[in-house]
Amino acid sequence: MIILGIDPGLQITGFGILKKEGNKTFLLDYGFLKMSPTKSLPERIGIFHAFIQEKIITYKITDLALETPFLGKNSQNFLKLGYLRGILYLLANTHTLLLHEFSPREIKASLTGFGGADKAQVARVVLQLFPTLTMPNKLDVTDALAITLCGLWKTKNPYLLQIH
Amino acid sequence: MIILGIDPGLQITGFGILKKEGNKTFLLDYGFLKMSPTKSLPERIGIFHAFIQEKIITYKITDLALETPFLGKNSQNFLKLGYLRGILYLLANTHTLLLHEFSPREIKASLTGFGGADKAQVARVVLQLFPTLTMPNKLDVTDALAITLCGLWKTKNPYLLQIH
Numbered sequence: 199m200i201i202l203g204i205d206p207g208l209q210i211t212g213f214g215i216l217k218k219e220g221n222k223t224f225l226l227d228y229g230f231l232k233m234s235p236t237k238s239l240p241e242r243i244g245i246f247h248a249f250i251q252e253k254i255i256t257y258k259i260t261d262l263a264l265e266t267p268f269l270g271k272n273s274q275n276f277l278k279l280g281y282l283r284g285i286l287y288l289l290a291n292t293h294t295l296l297l298h299e300f301s302p303r304e305i306k307a308s309l310t311g312f313g314g315a316d317k318a319q320v321a322r323v324v325l326q327l328f329p330t331l332t333m334p335n336k337l338d339v340t341d342a343l344a345i346t347l348c349g350l351w352k353t354k355n356p357y358l359l360q361i362h
Numbered sequence: 363m364i365i366l367g368i369d370p371g372l373q374i375t376g377f378g379i380l381k382k383e384g385n386k387t388f389l390l391d392y393g394f395l396k397m398s399p400t401k402s403l404p405e406r407i408g409i410f411h412a413f414i415q416e417k418i419i420t421y422k423i424t425d426l427a428l429e430t431p432f433l434g435k436n437s438q439n440f441l442k443l444g445y446l447r448g449i450l451y452l453l454a455n456t457h458t459l460l461l462h463e464f465s466p467r468e469i470k471a472s473l474t475g476f477g478g479a480d481k482a483q484v485a486r487v488v489l490q491l492f493p494t495l496t497m498p499n500k501l502d503v504t505d506a507l508a509i510t511l512c513g514l515w516k517t518k519n520p521y522l523l524q525i526h
Contacts (some may be wrong), residue, residue, distance in 0.1 A: 238431060239451055240451045240452070240454040240455035240461060241455055243448060243451040243452050244451075244452060244455035247452050252424050267441060269437040269440075269441075273433040273437070273440065276437065276440065276444070277431060277432075277433075277440060277441070277443075277444045277447075278444070279444065280440070280441045280442070280443065280444015280445050280447070281443075281444050281445075281447055281448030281451060282447070283444070283445055284407060284444060284445030284446060284447070284448030284449050285442075285448050285449070285452060286438055287403055287404045287407040287408075287445060288407045288449060288452070290404040290406065291404035291407055291408035293404055297404060303391070344410060345516060350501060362459065
């Protein structure tokens with residue numbers, strides 16, 4: 199199982215890639231994609247699609263982990279997140295990936311034991327598990343790795359076939 | 363100029379394709395894509411992508427017209443519309459289409475002269491322009507053709523390069 203966890207955003211997208219072999223877990227890749235707001239929306243969607251597809255092919259990804267979105271104060275941001283999620287669903291379909299989605303509470307609880315934990319607390323657990331992780335924008339990456347880890351630990355119910 | 367107008371939906375997507383040559387306008391194709399709700403979300407996104415891409419290639423589409431979405435009562439529907447729009451932006455980028463977006467009021471005003479017109483009023487104008495149009499689900503198609511016509515008539519400001 200090789201799982202890609204993504205925390206998508208039109209400005210910054212964090213990602214983490216983990217491989218499970220027996221009892222061992224390997225951190226294959228992690229990082230983020232930063233897109234310039236001077237580019238048009240179709241251009242950025244194209245860059246996002248190409249970037250994620252390249253990771254899927256390079257690492258022979260089998261599973262995709264995402265966080266379920268929630269409607270915040272800004273409905274336009276919610277819609278833009280929808281654009282990126284549409285691309286991820288398309289890639290899941292094209293490359294036959296098993297899809298796992300978790301609520302923010304599930305992810306936090308799975309890492310820290312507490313669903314109401316804050317970003318810093320989640321980051322501390324991720325950094326404890328991967329002490330070699332070095333990254334200028336650590337929080338973008340630790341969030342994505344938290345999603346990836348949650349997907350790795352809760353793989354019994356992939357819901358590629360769940361009806362929406 | 364060959365313009366594709368789309369009214370996307372996870373259940374029914376209406377579309378119309380018009381070609382402008384000098385002063386003449388030709389109706390090249392119209393119809394709808396119906397997707398079974400028993401299929402998974404990634405599958406439906408994949409079907410939607412393949413269907414629209416096939417139209418773009420077959421008819422050598424140069425322009426894409428869409429209606430700007432608005433947040434209704436159901437935020438989940440708004441998010442799902444975002445998935446489909448993400449796919450359309452990707453296709454606009456892949457096939458270098460000029461993108462035109464109009465508010466529902468702009469579209470209605472451009473067809474009927476009145477921004478507050480209802481669906482049936484818009485449909486009457488579309489059917490007057492295309493009297494040969496036969497279709498079981500007329501309203502799905504007339505809505506899409508209204509978007510296409512609006513795109514055809516207001517082509518001076520394509521905003522492929524507009525910053526979001």
